[in-house]
Amino acid sequence: MIEKGDDYMHNFNASIDRRHTNSIKYEGMDFMYDTTDMMPFWIADMDLATPQPILDALRQRLEHPILGYTTWKNDAFYEPVKHWYKTRFNTRVINNDLMYSPTVLYTITEAIRALTREGEGVLVNIPSYNAFLTLIEANRRVVVPSPFVFDGDDYKMDFDAFESLCQRADMKVFLLCNPHNPTGKVFTAEELDEMVDICRAHDVFIIADEIHMDFVRNEQGHQSLINWMKPDSKILVTTCLGKTFNISGIPHAFYVTKNRFMKMELTRQMMAAGVGNPSVLALSAIEAGYMHGADWVDAVNDFILQNMRFVEAYVKTYLNDVLTVHVPDATFLLWIDFSKSGYSEDDVQHALQKVGKVALGIGSTYTVEDSTHFRLNVACDHARLEEGMKRIRTAFDWLKER
Ligand SMILES: Cc1ncc(COP(=O)(O)O)c(C=O)c1O
Numbered sequence: 001m002i003e004k005g006d007d008y009m010h011n012f013n014a015s016i017d018r019r020h021t022n023s024i025k026y027e028g029m030d031f032m033y034d035t036t037d038m039m040p041f042w043i044a045d046m047d048l049a050t051p052q053p054i055l056d057a058l059r060q061r062l063e064h065p066i067l068g069y070t071t072w073k074n075d076a077f078y079e080p081v082k083h084w085y086k087t088r089f090n091t092r093v094i095n096n097d098l099m100y101s102p103t104v105l106y107t108i109t110e111a112i113r114a115l116t117r118e119g120e121g122v123l124v125n126i127p128s129y130n131a132f133l134t135l136i137e138a139n140r141r142v143v144v145p146s147p148f149v150f151d152g153d154d155y156k157m158d159f160d161a162f163e164s165l166c167q168r169a170d171m172k173v174f175l176l177c178n179p180h181n182p183t184g185k186v187f188t189a190e191e192l193d194e195m196v197d198i199c200r201a202h203d204v205f206i207i208a209d210e211i212h213m214d215f216v217r218n219e220q221g222h223q224s225l226i227n228w229m230k231p232d233s234k235i236l237v238t239t240c241l242g243k244t245f246n247i248s249g250i251p252h253a254f255y256v257t258k259n260r261f262m263k264m265e266l267t268r269q270m271m272a273a274g275v276g277n278p279s280v281l282a283l284s285a286i287e288a289g290y291m292h293g294a295d296w297v298d299a300v301n302d303f304i305l306q307n308m309r310f311v312e313a314y315v316k317t318y319l320n321d322v323l324t325v326h327v328p329d330a331t332f333l334l335w336i337d338f339s340k341s342g343y344s345e346d347d348v349q350h351a352l353q354k355v356g357k358v359a360l361g362i363g364s365t366y367t368v369e370d371s372t373h374f375r376l377n378v379a380c381d382h383a384r385l386e387e388g389m390k391r392i393r394t395a396f397d398w399l400k401e402r
Pocket of ligand 1: 210242
């Protein structure tokens with residue numbers, strides 16, 4: 001376990017035991033796989049320690065013994081967020097457009113409910129972050145898929161097909177994920193231009209989930225849709241620090257929009273649901289992370305890229321006949337293709353779970369059809385990742401020998 005005062009700043013290869021911390025990744029695995037007897041590489045949190053400035057700020061806040069209702073409508077919230085956007089993305093955010101919210105998925109849910117009626121469609125790229133698909137269906141809306149086309153190097157949108165879908169009278173919302181989970185795609189400024197033009201022309205509201213924005217490693221960097229907002233334009237961006245600093249166990253989020261209807265509706269809805277007050281610990285984490293966490297984020301991205309390159313090399317050496325790995329420009333997730341193996345997803349998942357004893361994101365939960373992929377979370381120490389790769393190899397060796 002972590003000792004108080006340990007500096008995990010750049011020691012990403014420290015092996016941290018997460019047992020007995022109620023971690024979903026470890027202790028909640030049976031929810032997805034009916035067993036906890038596996039090495040987990042599935043859910044998108046990191047096995048890396050949260051950076052020291054945040055841990056220190058949380059400890060310091062707990063020195064004060066009262067943890068009562070808390071307000072976000074002050075500079076302790078606005079200033080760190082504006083600072084981060086300015087210094088990391090050269091993006092200007094103003095207080096009036098910035099609102100706190102309990103979680104990213106809550107924001108998306110309420111935005112969809114405000115913009116659509118039951119039975120109506122919500123447009124999403126496919127593959128899609130699996131919670132988008134379940135959230136749309138749980139709210140009795142319909143998933144309208146806009147499939148990516150993989151050109152061997154990047155996942156591309158078919159903008160003609162996308163525009164046809166936007167022209168439908170019942171099409172009011174496009175739920176964008178940029179950077180994209182699970183593929184790791186980073187949308188270019190040109191792609192965002194085209195997307196925004198099409199949506200504007202056909203009166204489609206863009207809800208942009210940018211939760212993976214701090215893991216963009218290409219030259220262009222993260223292009224936030226905030227830069228495309230005009231007064232009252234139909235765009236909302238939502239994100240949080242959960243992925244960035246591995247603090248998803250402290251629920252919090254925020255959103256940025258210039259759309260008056262959406263500001264009003266989401267504020268009203270948060271009041272109606274009684275969830276308008278932030279977590280006092282989240283506010284301390286936001287301030288510490290956004291004011292003092294930049295170096296750590298740069299270092300963690302270097303580490304993630306090394307891990308991705310390790311997986312790529314491992315697959316080339318041992319699994320090249322069955323797997324294709326594409327190292328993406330963003331996220332800590334690899335979307336690995338097993339189509340050339342010829343095995344079905346059922347066979348592959350059976351071998352991974354029962355023979356390799358390794359839990360990976362199940363591809364078909366990210367699509368509306370069959371899948372030939374699984375998702376591997378590489379944000380862990382090297383020894384653990386190497387053991388995970390050995391287990392994947394064992395699983396495929398077993399399939400080949402069957
Ligand atoms: C794209 C995306 N959006 C949202 C979430 C969850 O965010 P929150 O916990 O704030 O609802 C995740 C978590 O994996 C994610 O990958």
